[in-house]
Amino acid sequence: MEINFILNGKGVKVKTHPLRRLLDVLREDFDLSGVKEGCGEGECGACAVLVDGELALSCITPVGSVEGTSVVTIEGYRETAKYRALEEAFSATGAVQCGFCTPGFIIAAESLLSKTPRPTPNEIREAISGNLCRCTGYSGIVEGIKRASERGEGLW
Ligand code: FES
Ligand code: FES
Structure with a gap:
């Protein structure tokens, strides 16, 4: 087909x-x-x-x-200013170690921020509850999404 x-x-x-x-x-x-x-x-x-x-x-x-x-x-999303805001934020908060899970977290973050541009930490945790990271623990990732939402003024 x-x-x-x-x-x-x-x-x-x-x-x-x-x-x-x-x-x-x-x-x-x-x-x-x-x-x-x-x-x-x-x-x-x-x-x-x-x-x-x-x-x-x-x-x-x-x-x-x-x-x-x-x-x-992620290859398509990487071309956007939103991706760059998330990348900067993830790097600043130590949200990436081996990087295997990172594309999935970035996509989950975009899905959240497109509907809720200024999420609370609880809303972020809820939005990434289907994503697993075996390396970093989740606090850096939650912080990273929060930072992107605060600094990405006008993007979401
Ligand atoms: S590989 Fe699809 S959810 Fe784990
Ligand atoms: S950074 Fe390695 S699994 Fe998340």
Whole structure:
């Protein structure tokens, strides 16, 4: 089956089984290796992408379900001023160690800030509750998202 969607701002088509995981299509067919596979079961957030602006876990998303939507991965999001604000903030608060989980946290942060530009620490914790980090602990990540929300004036 041919599936058409927008990927990081460009129209793409892929001929594949509609039940194939979006994660595999992104990594194998489009070389988008920023989308990580952690648990493969919808429980760690490493594979998060935005589908029509909403956070989606690509390991449990069949590619057929993104027909006609706009999908953004960390590679596309990296081109934005919002990404740069989050990157600066994560670096300032020590939110990144090995970096494996970071794309997922950045996508979760964007999903939160697009709806709640000035979140409380509790709202941030709630928004990242589906993301696992094995390295840093979460306080630097919560601080990083808070810092980006405060300094990213006009971005969200
Ligand atoms: S790899 Fe998708 S949620 Fe863990
Ligand atoms: S920085 Fe290593 S898993 Fe989060």
